[in-house]
Amino acid sequence: NFWPANAPSQGPNGPCGPCSEIYYDRGPEFSGSDRNVEIWNLVFTQFDRRDGGVLAPLPQKNIDTGLGLSRLVPIMQDKPSFYETDVFWPIVEQTVALCGVPYRRDGKSQVSLQVIADHVRAVTFAIADGVVPSNKDAGFVIRKVLRRAARHGYLLGLREPFLYQLVPVVVAIMGDYYGQLRERQVVISETCRREEEAFFRTLADGVRRFESLVAALPGRIIPGGEAFKLYDTYGFPLDLVREMGSERGLSVDEEGFNASMAEQRERARAKSKFATVELFQSVSEMLNTLAEERGPTKFQGYQTLEAPATVVAIVAGQGKNEQAVSELAPGTPAQVVLDRSPFYAEGGGQIGDKGVFRWAGGQALVSDTQQGPGGLILHHLEVQEGVLRTAQQVTASVDPAREHTRRHHTATHLVQAALRQVLGSHVTQSGSSVTPTRFRFDFTHLEPLTPEQVRQAEALVNQWVMADYPVQTIEMLLEEAKAQGVIALFGEKYGSRVRVVRAGPVSAELCGGTHVSRTGEIGPFLIVSEEGLSAGVRRIECLAGQPAVQYLQGQLAVGRQLALDFSTEVENLPQRVQQLKESEKALRQRIEQLQRQLALAQTGGQSAPVQQANGFKFIVQQLGGLDVAGLRDAADHLLEQSRADLVVVASGTNLVAKAQKEAVARGLHCGNIVGEVAKRAGGRGGGRPDMAQGGARDEAKLAQALESVGQVLAALPGVG
Known part of the structure; x- marks a missing residue:
């Protein structure tokens, strides 16, 4: 046999060769194609099939064997x-x-x-x-x-x-x-x-x-x-x-x-306020060719934040208006490629660097840095003064805020190690965003973190920061890194050689980002929020270094002001707040008690005047000083004492109605009645057949609308 079948005469072009196929006879109890089953094939790949059926010998021959458990185990x-x-x-x-x-x-x-x-x-x-x-x-x-x-x-x-x-x-x-x-x-x-x-x-x-x-x-x-x-x-x-x-x-x-x-x-x-920048065909081809001819941009950002460089290419404009140009004047957004750069292109969760290009007679502000084809670094910028030209010598300077980004990026590694220790080894990173001001870290976990788990993770990271472990970056083979148990980000594509970032005995991860040289440089660390992102994925937001200090200072200022307001010390605030909560609870209970007493005092109980309409007995009362809860208590009391079919009570701009079960069975519906009365007062209302509530903006109009309850009751369809 031959693989691919008929390759010598019909193609396709490419590697091919003779093939042996091994079949297993399962016996006469099997019939047709079920009896003889192919369990193994061997392709002796030795030719390169070319146009015209030419079989040129391959310089490197091999044997491609196909034998899987799915074939062998059933036999x-x-x-x-x-x-x-x-x-x-x-x-x-x-x-x-x-x-x-x-x-x-x-x-x-x-x-x-x-x-x-x-x-x-x-x-x-x-x-x-x-x-x-x-x-x-x-x-x-x-x-x-x-x-x-x-x-x-x-x-x-x-x-x-x-x-x-x-x-x-x-x-x-x-x-x-x-x-x-x-x-x-x-x-x-x-x-x-x-x-x-x-x-x-x-x-x-x-x-x-x-x-x-x-x-x-x-x-x-x-x-x-x-x-x-x-x-x-x-x-x-x-x-x-x-x-x-x-x-x-x-x-x-x-x-x-x-x-x-x-x-x-x-x-x-269209709803998003962030437009996706696309490289159109001609520009994309130019950049691909540039990468093939010159190779990737040499990244120097691990060693320095400032470096001399030469402009290699300029892509001016945005979207469909993008075009390669040889010079760039102020006012036009562009992407610029340098031969070398200290600017980090966004990747691995770390945002792209910002900064400035300077040259004799000119300056450009870099707003973002992204990865381009073939390892090129694309600097998104706009010229502020002068003209930027290809072959121009510039000084590329990264915003010093990147130092905060470095601290935050190393902190993400410590956070993952801490979460795995506190929650379990099932924790894996599912996303991150590392900026100078804060970072977020997404990870796999099924339940919300308890306050104690957050505290434990936070304490571990700070413990490792205080230990001032060395942070080393080592290049090694991917297989070697895997053998050492180095953590890799799922879904990332890695080459044969990888960069391992190791933080003392605590953490070892594959990472191409920028990092501190010792964990002590990170400074104080805080977890400021924790939330669910999707099923099985949690998100924490964290601060380290100066942003953490500023956050703590802000929290302390709030605490000091509260302590001053409540005439106590900061450390006594929890007890003071608890006292206030208990006092508030007692006051609420007292208010509710007084509301009930006020409601009972105003309703008149059995002596309340009862009206009739459409075969139903009803009571309407305008009360004072009651909230909705008080109105419900008043309606309950009137309904029980008077045995009327319907009670409608109001106080201020609020309205409540309640009805007996027997009346509801006969077709009475409080929701419809309250809705109509509130509507006549310029408000809204509704609810169940046995209880409803509503309201109006104008107290006087509501009082006037209450007089029409009898008319509303008589006019409702299906009642009586």
Whole structure:
């Protein structure tokens, strides 16, 4: 045989060679293609196929072998499929136990049970590696996989989350070989459970919507707009809609789906106040060529904040107006490439540097620094005076505020180490933003941090700062770094050689950012806020160094002022506040007591005048000095003492009505009555049939409107 098949005569061009295929005869009990199963193939890659069928010998020959467990294990265990081996079968058995649907070969249940087994294993490993279900990148892939598995559970009759119950089975099978599964089992299960709960809340509605959509289809194609509604409203990824459609012989208008998605993104982009800067084709080609010819910009920012440099290229304008120019006058925004630069281009969570270019007779302010193609550093700037030209010698100076950024960036490494120590090794970074004034750190964790956990993490970082550990940066091979247990940011792409930042015995991470030389340079550290970002992801905002000092000074100033106001010492403020809270509580209780007494004193109880309208007895009273709670007490008292069907009371601009159960059964509705009375007073109101409240802006108008309760009651439809 040959690989690719027919390569010598038909192509395609490229590496190819003869191929051997090894088959296993499973015996006469199997028929057709099921009897002889390919378990292994070997491609002897030795030719470079070129136009005209020329097979040129490759200078470096190799053997490409294809032998996987999915092929070999079923043969070794004498099973008809990989899913019935000990790698998957326990998961299938547990799913059968949960849903009560037996596994039948060549049946619908077989497909669903196999999908669930395969997908829950994939999700378990992905979450163990730090991926969290989300709407972007790897997180969206995992969300789609998990939801597809959940939907197949729905087909098997499962109406509540179940995948999280299969995670322990996956861990039991694979945990001895992949220790991180056991370490993070609780996190994996809880992440699955929460994601399932969110999906199951909309799954049934989405399935009903899909069924009604299919029933009304005039043809065999699901419109793209409808498929997008299933995604946008019910969380059905396109893959899931496509699969559900194919089960009924339908296809999806994917172009229409993509168009609807693009429209939504465009609407979101239009609402954003930040425009995305795009490099258009000709400029992009120029920069790519520049990178190929000259290589990457030499970054000098690890050693210095100021360096001489030469202007290599200038891209003037923005958006569609971008163009490469040889000189730049004031007033035009531009991106400038230097041969070397101390400016750090945004990456790894650290924002791009700001600063200034100076040259003889001119100056330009750099507002941002971004990564360009091929390692070029793009300085976003605008000339303030003079003219900037290509080949111009400039002095590139970074804003000294970057020193605060360095402190904050090293602090993010210490924060991650502290959180892993306080919360557990499941904590992994899922994002960050490092600026001179503060930094935020996003990480995987299922629950809000307690105040004590925040205090412990904060104390650990400050302890390591006080220890003044050396911060070293070392270049090494990626595999060597992994072997040493260095933490890498999930989703980042790394070359064969990487930069490791090691902070004493505390932290070791892959990082290309700028850092302090010793932890003591960080200064005081604070966690100023903690919140949930998305399912399974938390965010903290932190300060270090001078920003932390300024924050503490501000807090201390507030404390001193409060202590002065309350005639106590700062350290006694908690007790003083507690005393005030207890005093306020006692006063509120006394006010409520007086309100009740005032209400009872004004209502008259059994002697209150009772009116009649439309077959109902009702009482209307204008009271004084009561809030809504007091009015409710007054209405309750009148209703109990007078046995009227309806009581309407008002005080100031507030209005409350209450009715007996028997009156409600006869059609009385307090919400309708209060709504109409309040409307006549220029206000609004409403509520339940037995109790409602409302209000008006003008007390006099409300008092006048109260006189019309009888008319309103008589005019309401369905009453009497």
